[in-house]
Amino acid sequence: MYLEHFGLQRPPFKITPDTSMFYAGNKRGAALQALMYAIVSGEGIIKVVGEVGAGKTMLCRMLEIELNNNIEIVYIANPSLSPDNILHVIAFELKLNITSDSSKLEVMQALQNYLLEKHINNNQVVVFVEEAQSMPIETLEEIRLLSNLETNENKLLQMVLFGQPELDEKLRQPTIRQLKERITHNFYLDPFADDDIYKYLNFRMRLVGYKGTDLFSKKMARTIEKKSNGLTRRINILADKALLAAFSDDQHDLKLKHIILAAKDSDFDQNFNWQTITRMTTFVLIIVSAIWIGTMLPAIFNNTDTSIDTIINEKNTVPSIISETEISAEKNSDNYYYAGNEKQILKDRLQQTQQWLETADDNNFTIQLILIDGWANNELLNYIKKTSEHLKLNKLYIYTASIRGRTVYSILYNEYDSRELATSQLKKLSTSLTQNSPYLRTVKGIKADIRKTRNLANNNSGTH
Template identity: 55%
Template sequence: MYQEHFGLERPPFKITPDTSLFFEGSQRGAALEALLYAISSGEGIIKVVGEVGSGKTMLCRMLEIRLSSNIDVIYIANPSLSPDNILHVIAHELHLGVNNEMSKVDVMQQIQAYLLKKHASNRQVVLFVEEAQSMPIETLEEIRLLSNLETDQNKLLQMVLFGQPELDEKLSQPNIRQLKERITHSFNLSPFAPEDTLDYLNFRLRSVGYKGPNVFNKKTAGVVKKYSDGLTRRINILADKSLLAAFSEGSHTVTPTHIITAAKDSEFKKVGNNKNIIYVVVVAVLVVGALFGGIYIGKQDSANQIAISSDSLQVKSVVTTGVKQEQAVSKTVVVNNGARNEVSQESMALTLDRIKGTQQWLNLADDNHYSIQLFMARTSDADKVEAFLQGVPAALDFTKIYIYETVISGRAWYSVLYNDFATQNLAIQTLDTLPASLKASAPYLRRTSVLKKDVSKNGGYIN
């Protein structure tokens, strides 16, 4: 609403990370450079800790952009993964052909074999774990075991844990001390100081085309700092609302009153004591490798697991990459208990409709958003997927169910997703309220940018 009033090309203070607006002040630029160095030449585990809204996600996105082309990144975005699931999730992110029946030992062996193969090709892989403070200690311990994968000279996997200050509290517990000892690089993100807040506000406005006198001055930046605690997400919220207030009054200058009103509307809670940014870099060598993509839905007891069979509608946990979604044919061959059945386009109308809708969604979706992976199913079970769509639980919005075709180990699957969430917290809230029938497959979060890469990698059309 206020963009034309201030002569802006686009919104300057969106709360979703925009890497084109990365602010290198307040030691953020130095933190990025240190992280790049630690990942490319480090050994062990890296930890990045900061309050909610301190800029961890922005650093994570910048790392993905700035890392060398021989380094691939995989993400774990769901903090509630159990220790029984985590290795399978990582294996599927590496596009390994594992299944729910495989033991953790077998999965670990497949991961190691794959990383050794990539190591021989002089490639590296780094695992980003977001919201690590919410992971069960047992799951964190499983992640630690991955740091044991190595050659005589090199670690085969670099890991970065992103978390809130509670992560440090969790790591201080005696039963997780082995993980803490493996952390060789630590970064603590401090909130902005008043002078950094002013620089940040004006930098953001200038970066989106503002050319007039400074909208914020030292005094108003101090008020923003006071009510935001120097946290970038809160600064963005206050600045956005303050600009709207100034626009409503026909002013080109933000006043303390505008900011105070915005703060009262936002109802921020006070945070704990601030910490200074600390860089502890221990130099080591890392040469590893892996590829993007894949997904794991979860390992469950066979009695509780949803599995696609020829007799009833069930959904089996498998893996995914992305493939072209425009490959619908007039008839699909379905194999059930050795019998070949032909499924016409008419009988797959809902599935084909959602595949088309998914293409449209991904073409417009924000890369920083999230979706929930509900389940995976073989394309040979197309009739079962269609039956699922015909009986979608009332708690789900049918128009927000997305499906795309994907290939793993030469076999075709359907990947079924739900909704588009602007933030990870919104996605987790919905995940927690899914019907029990879907929770049995242990659905979890996927970033939209990764979904797009999955689709494009296999010939799918994404603008």
């Protein structure tokens, strides 16, 4: 109705995913690249979690478009499948020669033969499961068993589970802990902040032909963030209804009242803004802590039985907060960034990575920080410099890999002997480093990645 009024070629805020309008901000673009890399690396089961309307389906559709042709995709939209049915569904989607009467053993054998043939021809198969939080535990366990199909080096079948936060709750159950251990990558889609909402709304308006000044102001974006909790589906609904309200008023400029009317019409006014609640709770805790410190510390320091020497001695007996595996930038020679010699730093890190991988345990974990195009040397050097302000430079590892024929630098951080430790360190990364959606990887997967890249290079050189 309002398209001609605002000079638009098509609707800008449909709630169904439109991949031509994918917005790469708020770490969505980085998440897409990281997901593609995780799938191509072929390390096992991947989990993507986000609230209802956070953009999981859009990400799923983008993967279908962006992944290479040598990756065959099986899409499962019905999560209520039984353990036996999921095998048949995957087999039918792959057009295997089975019937509904085929036994589970026959289906599994046909599936394994197909996957082996695919692997021999340097092809992959990946299964996308939407609404995985609604999948029966028995079916999730069947998925774990499917992940056992592998060669000595590679998984034959990749799985990507898309689900709401309830999926994490389900995976905490003891009966399914083995599946949780098989999940090698965890991605979380954060709600949009007001600044991202401002950019997102105007990005979509420009994309569909709007020519005027920004229709959505930053003040409007802040209001939309409060009303929508930063969820893209709600953002789209509010924006669409706001445009309709302005059209009904015969106005070509949006007003804050149009946003408020849209929220009331959408019944979003009564929803709690959990981000705001979290911020308020944190603020209250800070105040309470400050009061406690203000009342308790004077009593401590007024205690004449406690000498300065005693305090110093007790401090020396406390373990250092900065451990060998903790995220921090230690001011030592290993972490010193020698400006003006950046290329030497890169050369050193590449050599150190080779030496590290020669002795690193395959079962250990590392943190994948970012992927940078092989031609973007300046961006790579700047990233190393920035990262050295937060992390130990001597624990930064870099190697080259190939994704869809494109050479990239893969930047890793540290080595951890357990998933729990790696996860805790991942959560401690600074905001500037989490913007690129870092995630966990196994050392075994890194080594396989390098071998695959080397084999591709050898094959290409042999064809010329």
